[in-house]
Amino acid sequence: MGLPMATRLVPHADVAGFDPLDSSLGKARAAGVMPSGTPAAASAGAGIVVVAVRTLADVEAALFGPGGAIDALDPGAVVVLTSTIGAPGAQDVAARCARHDVRLLDAPVSGGPLRAASGDLLMLLGGDGETVAAARTVVDLLASSVVVVGDRPGDGQAMKAVNQLLCGVHIAAAAEALALARGLGIDPTSALDALAAGAASSFMLANRGPRIVEALAGGSPEVLSRLDIFVKDMGIVAEAGRQAGVALPVAAAAEQLYRLGEVAGLASSDDSTVATLLGREVTAAKAPTPSGRPA
């Protein structure tokens, strides 16, 4: 979501950006973002740096790797970390930043790229009052809903894990429900209509439902949210549960479903495609072998 966020900031500030993909840098230039050759070059002289990458390893590379941002930042600068990397990761990154007198605002987001471009994200903050205040302008441009969860880096990540538990389970449940409907001979689109308004409803059923139906019908839904995002995020949820001493059997089953999707080669497919793992046509299951006899 880095490019939509950067584009959102352009009318309000001088924005420089780095992305390892040349094509993304080209789009950034077209959107009014000054493209840079390294994270350090993009961050030189900046008071606020927004990091929007996928994994903890990506965060570490962007900040502390060769050409990383950390050496280019002045003391007192704030890094707004919008990635979902788990509380221990955010705490570790914050401590490494502090050694350079750089402050970390733990600020994972929820909402997807479309809402990022319109400043309509949910942002969950973990940081002290001064750090939040220093980043407030950028936070308010990116997010329409801001929740200060606690005053330490990691607090935002903890709340994001709770959020992702529900999102990941709800998508998996929608996939199971619509696959079951199809398996029982109920048209999945009719099932979705019947379910959407009642006690079975969820944001994710409405949002992913049509793409799940498309995937179950043999289509390839547009990739609006990669499946391997939930492989990562449900892993973070599981680790948070271990840390807190809380049993999470339903989340664990959902995590395994996303992992099975990754094993099946769906890592970069839309997460709605997990539904294709669950069933097949009953008629196919009952089909005789080519010799005409059951196997």
Added chain:
Amino acid sequence: MGLPMATRLVPHADVAGFDPLDSSLGKARAAGVMPSGTPAAASAGAGIVVVAVRTLADVEAALFGPGGAIDALDPGAVVVLTSTIGAPGAQDVAARCARHDVRLLDAPVSGGPLRAASGDLLMLLGGDGETVAAARTVVDLLASSVVVVGDRPGDGQAMKAVNQLLCGVHIAAAAEALALARGLGIDPTSALDALAAGAASSFMLANRGPRIVEALAGGSPEVLSRLDIFVKDMGIVAEAGRQAGVALPVAAAAEQLYRLGEVAGLASSDDSTVATLLGREVTAAKAPTPSGRPA
């Protein structure tokens, strides 16, 4: 939900009712329902009989047991079966009714007692056009949303299983999410507020969330939906998955969570109390043994 449904019908028809509990019969009388000593007595001369009991065994007792309704019914009468008992059960009951020239309308409902009393249920019908038409007056008084899923008994049950998969998983996910929030040191009520409007939202999170928070705080939430209802319904979901050849790993984990709740003595508690199985205070987990040394 039998009494709220019967009460709903009173202004529009002569309603006789049977309930094994004397206290329910007293309430029925107060509500204008003529109390009867057996299902047969309540059904004598009736063109339409509504069955609203919990399990397949309860349905069989009400229709075919001693004093059961079936022998009192005239040929052509319609039994509206609002219970969730699974498609095979409904098919079997329909076949047994047919031997007495009685028609079964498979009509499981969703919505809870409050909505039952105001005629605001979702009703999922499996039955042919003539049977649906014969029961239409009663159906329209009980349900504000009516979906004709298919023309055979069992079709309504199939759709209800899909509905219950989502409801059961969503309640379990809400329980896990709020237990995780508490375990990570986030106030569950604040977490609920932060989650309710975003991508993590669901009808069940909003509906059960406050009762889950109450249960996590050591309270005993009012019983608005017994936990063992979902032990039964998730068992029906699992059986439907087997029948359809569809894998349902997340629903299976939720089923086990409700079964653990039953084992823990929570069968007649509100289903929100499953949350109490998942975690304990981290401080409690770290507390030393009475001798002062870790165990």
